[in-house]
Amino acid sequence: MRSIVIKLHSRPQVLILSGLDPSGGAGIQADIQAITALDCHPLPVITCLTVQDTRNVHNAVPVDAGVIREQLECLAADTPIHAIKTGALGSAEVIDELLAFADAHPDIPLITDPVIKAAGGGDLADQALIERMKSGLFRRAEMITPNGIELAMLGGSDNSDEAARRLLASGCQSVLATGGHGTGTDIINTLYRDGVPPKQWAIVRIGGEYHGTGCTLAAAIAAGRAAGLAPEAAIEQAQRFVDAAIRQALAVGQGQPVPDRHVILP
Numbered sequence: 001m002r003s004i005v006i007k008l009h010s011r012p013q014v015l016i017l018s019g020l021d022p023s024g025g026a027g028i029q030a031d032i033q034a035i036t037a038l039d040c041h042p043l044p045v046i047t048c049l050t051v052q053d054t055r056n057v058h059n060a061v062p063v064d065a066g067v068i069r070e071q072l073e074c075l076a077a078d079t080p081i082h083a084i085k086t087g088a089l090g091s092a093e094v095i096d097e098l099l100a101f102a103d104a105h106p107d108i109p110l111i112t113d114p115v116i117k118a119a120g121g122g123d124l125a126d127q128a129l130i131e132r133m134k135s136g137l138f139r140r141a142e143m144i145t146p147n148g149i150e151l152a153m154l155g156g157s158d159n160s161d162e163a164a165r166r167l168l169a170s171g172c173q174s175v176l177a178t179g180g181h182g183t184g185t186d187i188i189n190t191l192y193r194d195g196v197p198p199k200q201w202a203i204v205r206i207g208g209e210y211h212g213t214g215c216t217l218a219a220a221i222a223a224g225r226a227a228g229l230a231p232e233a234a235i236e237q238a239q240r241f242v243d244a245a246i247r248q249a250l251a252v253g254q255g256q257p258v259p260d261r262h263v264i265l266p
């Protein structure tokens, strides 16, 4: 039998650690779709299973941290990884495994969406997980991408500048404070880094809340970094991608619409 000769190609590869949202709006599906749409290949590791619809998270069960360690070791022995994106992490023990892995691969950029709660209020992190993000993961992450609520909780202040300053002082390399949950005519995203003035982007607010926007943004930033973009260029590309995905949002259930990540970047 004759076989057909094909020419193999490869794409930048993004390791994802995040939770499964069966509504397909947030979590690992959002990450996979955004990363694929931006021409990268996702390497997905599920950290927790959620019971969830487009309105809220009703339960979240962490995946065994030992299994995640095996998955990371198995992948790393086989395949190049050009960036890591984290979302909901399931448990403090999963963070320990991720950190051991990321510290052994210090050159891989790590983008962390510090997921704590679903938009509907359901919990996606317990106190031990939040503490381990702050004391361990944040120093290794190249960028964390909190929304306004996460920034206030993690930085211990309702003043965004102050909260971000405290996070930098405690070891974060950079903080992209996202303004999607605000109310102004523009969404203001602000990048805080040590020793440089904050950089702001204003994006026209379309209005409404969309399930999985934070996941999509952070995943798109990781895809840009995997493809070799500098952090600011990766943010700019990711913002354009999220804006385009929201402009053609999908009606999935009775709760928030879902950004359509099956979109061509304008």
Ligand code: PLP
Pocket (backbone or CB within 6 Å): 018, 019, 020, 021, 026, 027, 028, 050, 052, 057, 087, 088, 115, 117, 118, 119, 124, 210, 211, 212, 213, 214, 215, 216
């Ligand atoms: N990750 C998982 C598994 C989730 O279920 C959710 C929200 O429900 C999130 C992350 C955060 O979603 P968002 O991008 O809307 O902040």
